[in-house]
Amino acid sequence: MVNDEDLISSSVVFPNGRVLRNRLVKVALYEHLARLFGGPPNRFHLELYSTWSTHGWGMIFTGNVQVSPQHLSLARDLVLPRELSEKNLRPFRELAVAMHGDREEKPLAIMQLNHTGRQSPNLLGGRLPFSPPLGPSSIPLGSSLKHTGIISDLLHQLMFQIPRSMSLTDIDDVVAAFVRGAKLAAQTGYDGVELHAAHGYLLAQFISPKSNKRTDDYSCSPKNTLRLLHRIVTETRAVVPRNFILGLKMNSADYADSYENGDISPALDHIRTIASWGSVDFIEISGGDYESPGKSQLATLQTMAFFPSLRAMLLAPSRRSLMRRLSSSRAGSPLPAQLHAALSSQHTHLVGLGRAAILRPDLPVLLTKEQPNSQVPFAAAPNLTLGETWGWTFKYLPRIKLIGAGATMAWYILAMRRLTVRSAQLPTPNYSVGAVGGVWGMWAWFCPEVPALGILCIIFVFIVMAWAMACSK
Numbered sequence: 001m002v003n004d005e006d007l008i009s010s011s012v013v014f015p016n017g018r019v020l021r022n023r024l025v026k027v028a029l030y031e032h033l034a035r036l037f038g039g040p041p042n043r044f045h046l047e048l049y050s051t052w053s054t055h056g057w058g059m060i061f062t063g064n065v066q067v068s069p070q071h072l073s074l075a076r077d078l079v080l081p082r083e084l085s086e087k088n089l090r091p092f093r094e095l096a097v098a099m100h101g102d103r104e105e106k107p108l109a110i111m112q113l114n115h116t117g118r119q120s121p122n123l124l125g126g127r128l129p130f131s132p133p134l135g136p137s138s139i140p141l142g143s144s145l146k147h148t149g150i151i152s153d154l155l156h157q158l159m160f161q162i163p164r165s166m167s168l169t170d171i172d173d174v175v176a177a178f179v180r181g182a183k184l185a186a187q188t189g190y191d192g193v194e195l196h197a198a199h200g201y202l203l204a205q206f207i208s209p210k211s212n213k214r215t216d217d218y219s220c221s222p223k224n225t226l227r228l229l230h231r232i233v234t235e236t237r238a239v240v241p242r243n244f245i246l247g248l249k250m251n252s253a254d255y256a257d258s259y260e261n262g263d264i265s266p267a268l269d270h271i272r273t274i275a276s277w278g279s280v281d282f283i284e285i286s287g288g289d290y291e292s293p294g295k296s297q298l299a300t301l302q303t304m305a306f307f308p309s310l311r312a313m314l315l316a317p318s319r320r321s322l323m324r325r326l327s328s329s330r331a332g333s334p335l336p337a338q339l340h341a342a343l344s345s346q347h348t349h350l351v352g353l354g355r356a357a358i359l360r361p362d363l364p365v366l367l368t369k370e371q372p373n374s375q376v377p378f379a380a381a382p383n384l385t386l387g388e389t390w391g392w393t394f395k396y397l398p399r400i401k402l403i404g405a406g407a408t409m410a411w412y413i414l415a416m417r418r419l420t421v422r423s424a425q426l427p428t429p430n431y432s433v434g435a436v437g438g439v440w441g442m443w444a445w446f447c448p449e450v451p452a453l454g455i456l457c458i459i460f461v462f463i464v465m466a467w468a469m470a471c472s473k
Contacts, residue, residue, distance in 0.1 A: 007343040008336075009368045012058075012350065014281045015306060016243050018191065020350070021105050022058040023343060024364045027284070027302055027352035028112040028194070028249075030073065031063045032413045033420070035448040037126050038072050038079035040091035042448050045078070046098040047420040052357065053101030056364035058350070060099050060107045061194060064114040067177035070127045071120040071134065071202075076448075079126075080181050089188050096189035108191040110245065113181040115174060117202030118163035118211065134170055135163030136205050136212040171218060174202065175231050182236040182246075192245025195232060198286045203229055204251045207270070226273055237279045247282040247304075248274065282306050284352060302352035303342070336367055355381070358415045359429055379428065382411045384435045407435035410442035417445070 012020040033044040052060055065078045072079070081088035092111075099109035116125070118135035125133060141160040166174070182193045197203035205211040206228045209220045218227055229248070236246060250270075274280055285303045335356075342348050356363060359379035384407045411433060418427040433441065 008339055008351075012306070014245055016245065016281055018108065018243055018245055018281075020058045020108060022056070022364065022368070023339075023350050024057055024367065025059045025304065025350050025352040026052050026057045026061060026107075026357045027354045028061040028063050028196075029354050029358070029416070030409075030413070031078070031416060032074060032076045032442060033417070033448070034076045034078050036075055038066060038069050038075070038077045039448070040081065040088070041078060041095040042091070044417070044420045044447065045095055047422065048416060049095060049098045050101065051361050051419045051426075053099055053107055054103065055362040056103075056368065057107045057357075058364075059110060061110045061112050062095070062099075063112065064196065065111055065181060067113055067115050067174070067181050068126075068134075070125070070131075071116045072124060072126040073116050073120065075124040075126075080177070080184060084180070084184055084187065089184065092184060093188040100189070108245065109189070110192050110194050110247065111181070111185040111190045112194045112196055112249070113178055113185075114196035115177070115202040117205045118160070119200055121159045122161055123159075130161060132161040132164045134166050134174075134202070136166060136202075136214055136218065138162055138165045139211055139213060141200075165214075168216075171228065175228070175235060178232045179235045179239060182244075183239050186240045186244050192247065192281070193236070194247040194249055194284065195229070195236075196249045197229060198249045198251035198284075200251070203232075207251070222269070226270060229274075230277065233277060233279050245281050246279060247284060248280055249284045249286055251286060282350075302354070303348035304350040304352060306349050339367065355412055358412055358419070361419060361426060380431075382408065382429070382431060382433075384408055384411060384438065407438050410438035414438055414441045 008024060009022045012023060014020065031045060031048065033048065034040070034042065049060065049062075063078065064073060065080060066072055067080050069079045069082075096109050100106040116133070118133050118139070118141050120126070120133040122130060127133065140157075140162045142156045178195065185193045195203060197207065200208075200211075206218060207220070207225055212218075212220045214220070217224055219225075233246065233248075240246070271283070274283070282304050285305070339351050342351055353363065359381070360366065414433060415429050418430065421427065
């Protein structure tokens with residue numbers, strides 16, 4: 001039996017036998033460090049993940065690695081190569097080495113695989129302008145939102161095209177792309193992959209009835225909802241080693257309507273079905289999408305659960321107990337206390353930290369030395385305002401709920417870039433950067449590109465800035 005004081009630093013054994021040295025996970029964060037319109041890991045990724053690998057995290061996730069170069073999120077995504085040649089594999093192998101670090105007890109390195117589907121925007125998404133992205137059905141992003149004005153609606157239509165309903169061949173291609181990504185990860189030294197079925201991306205779109213109106217074998221009927229996910233999981237297991245970790249990122253927001261009505265059976269049914277496959281090592285519970293961004297990735301803690309325990313929890317007399325165990329802990333008490341409470345009450349088996357890992361990359365070192373009620377020295381989150389200089393201007397711009405690069409996200413991306421600079425001491429967050437400076441700094445960055453492209457990039461940035469600032473809160 002592990003004492004509460006030792007919970008954070010205690011090890012965990014995955015169903016496949018792999019051992020996680022502690023309960024702290026650096027969850028996936030979008031880095032925005034690749035070249036424009038996507039590419040492989042570069043020196044900035046290597047420096048960033050080398051910083052995290054030296055500070056005692058149990059497991060480290062990459063940001064989105066897109067399986068389709070025509071379905072990017074914000075232009076500078078990591079993208080799988082078209083061919084698995086040694087030349088193309090080398091950057092990914094170097095990133096795996098950086099994530100493992102040179103400590104004796106190395107963190108597990110997990111690659112997050114994703115396909116954005118209908119959430120891939122115009123101009124930034126890697127397609128020709130106004131080319132539609134793929135989706136389960138031809139339902140545009142934002143169709144479930146209330147109209148906020150003519151200009152706002154026009155901007156919606158400009159940035160997010162009506163998706164093309166996927167054919168069975170398209171679905172086969174997507175399955176093959178995810179499997180190829182897992183194969184690449186296994187070949188280049190990663191310990192596992194996480195399939196991103198949250199935040200309104202393609203795999204979540206197939207699960208959600210608001211984006212999937214199909215009537216074929218990939219519909220949202222109870223027997224078909226998880227068919228695509230099951231195919232990817234099954235075919236991935238067939239090409240990776242037995243001890244390769246396979247996880248899922250699921251979306252609590254997809255079940256929000258059921259929760260409000262007091263019905264948690266859809267979520268339970270999906271978890272029960274996934275557990276019955278016997279192929280998935282963990283589920284990360286997250287929430288939100290582009291249509292409800294306020295619920296997405298903003299919590300201090302995220303939860304992960306493992307299937308040996310889930311099988312027992314599914315048999316518990318109270319179904320609500322499972323959902324409590326899968327819910328994120330609330331803020332308001334010292335961070336060590338939140339972590340200990342979540343672990344000791346079995347709300348989660350691991351705790352995932354995202355933006356906190358940017359503010360304090362050395363957080364595992366601090367937390368494993370502190371008692372539950374200790375006040376860990378911690379950098380504050382930014383309080384971004386437009387200020388008097390810009391505020392009067394931007395308050396007249398239409399507000400777009402489909403946030404692509406809001407000011408807060410941009411600020412954290414700049415903070416991550418500071419971690420890519422080698423230094424004897426960890427850099428402190430730069431709170432002098434405001435909302436406008438953050439968004440400009442995020443986009444007006446051309447280090448991975450050839451200098452001669454700078455002028456064209458600046459023109460591109462000015463186009464994107466108008467949209468990005470309209471998306472900012």
